[in-house]
Amino acid sequence: MRYFIYISFLIICSVQLHAQQTHLSVDKSKVEIGEPFVLTLSFTSNLPIDSLNYDAAKNILIGKITQANGVSVNNKNYELEISTPFSDTTYQEKNSYHWMGKYELIAWDSAYVIISDQYLRFQDSTFYFNPVIVEVNSPIADGTKDIYDIKELSTQLEEAKPSWLIFIIKHWWWITFILVLLVVLIILQLRKSPVDPKMERVITRLSPKESALKAIKELEESQLYEKDLKEYYYQLSIIVRAFLSRHYNSNFMDKTTHESKMDLIHRDLSDDTISTIITLLSQSDMVKFAQSKPSLEDILRTGNKAKQIVSEIADVELKIEDQ
Numbered sequence: 001m002r003y004f005i006y007i008s009f010l011i012i013c014s015v016q017l018h019a020q021q022t023h024l025s026v027d028k029s030k031v032e033i034g035e036p037f038v039l040t041l042s043f044t045s046n047l048p049i050d051s052l053n054y055d056a057a058k059n060i061l062i063g064k065i066t067q068a069n070g071v072s073v074n075n076k077n078y079e080l081e082i083s084t085p086f087s088d089t090t091y092q093e094k095n096s097y098h099w100m101g102k103y104e105l106i107a108w109d110s111a112y113v114i115i116s117d118q119y120l121r122f123q124d125s126t127f128y129f130n131p132v133i134v135e136v137n138s139p140i141a142d143g144t145k146d147i148y149d150i151k152e153l154s155t156q157l158e159e160a161k162p163s164w165l166i167f168i169i170k171h172w173w174w175i176t177f178i179l180v181l182l183v184v185l186i187i188l189q190l191r192k193s194p195v196d197p198k199m200e201r202v203i204t205r206l207s208p209k210e211s212a213l214k215a216i217k218e219l220e221e222s223q224l225y226e227k228d229l230k231e232y233y234y235q236l237s238i239i240v241r242a243f244l245s246r247h248y249n250s251n252f253m254d255k256t257t258h259e260s261k262m263d264l265i266h267r268d269l270s271d272d273t274i275s276t277i278i279t280l281l282s283q284s285d286m287v288k289f290a291q292s293k294p295s296l297e298d299i300l301r302t303g304n305k306a307k308q309i310v311s312e313i314a315d316v317e318l319k320i321e322d323q
Contacts, residue, residue, distance in 0.1 A: 026115075040102050041101045041102075213307055240310070
């Protein structure tokens with residue numbers, strides 16, 4: 001009976017986590033090198049979309065390289081060429097308002113590419129898009145056609161030297177003299193310049209929001225979920241607790257999930273936001289009762305949800321101060 005309650009709680013919380021207003025999709029999950037494909041971003045709201053802000057990429061869209069089975073992300077960037085400039089539109093259907101944007105992309109190296117970290121801002125809140133994976137393959141050779149080798153010339157012409165190199169070769173002696181003189185003058189000037197012993201060292205301290213977003217990004221790049229999934233979700237909940245502690249100047253590290261919920265109820269937060277925070281805090285406990293390992297998209301989606309919560313809470317406090 002106890003396991004049934006935990007599993008039911010996991011299913012309910014998972015539904016809340018997946019009920020997003022954003023969606024990212026591609027028209028082709030498998031493409032060949034040089035073959036265009038379309039990436040579509042969509043956003044739905046019950047409020048008029050009049051202040052949406054999305055920072056569109058110009059020439060290159062950055063993705064990450066993943067393994068063939070889609071469970072591991074290589075931290076090496078993968079550049080997708082934007083063959084057609086980004087375009088977007090808004091429209092209304094009954095009581096819902098929709099925004100849609102599209103890229104036409106081309107990949108030039110064979111790999112499994114995951115596109116993530118796409119987000120937009122609307123009504124002073126940040127919304128992250130779900131990640132998608134695209135398989136890029138080399139074109140299949142046509143066995144009915146002959147393959148022709150490129151014949152190299154037996155004699156090679158010496159490449160012409162650039163004009164600046166010719167100039168240096170002809171006037172190297174006085175160029176060397178000027179460089180030596182400049183170095184001597186710089187050393188003498190540095191010796192004359194007094195050093196202020198009271199000069200203070202400037203230390204840039206990250207805000208709670210910046211610190212939390214940086215920690216979540218480093219946790220995702222560490223790929224800890226491959227070695228210990230439970231530890232990955234535990235570390236994610238610790239980052240959220242540390243952010244709440246710094247942001248509200250209250251110790252959330254030693255509070256139970258229920259005590260944290262009681263504290264957050266008295267904050268200026270929506271019920272959906274509080275529900276999502278509590279789900280993230282208890283995620284490490286729920287993973288050990290799950291019957292199957294979540295997919296890479298689900299793991300990254302949970303990280304995006306944590307980043308969205310951090311941004312929303314920070315934006316709420318900023319909005320209150322402005323008023």
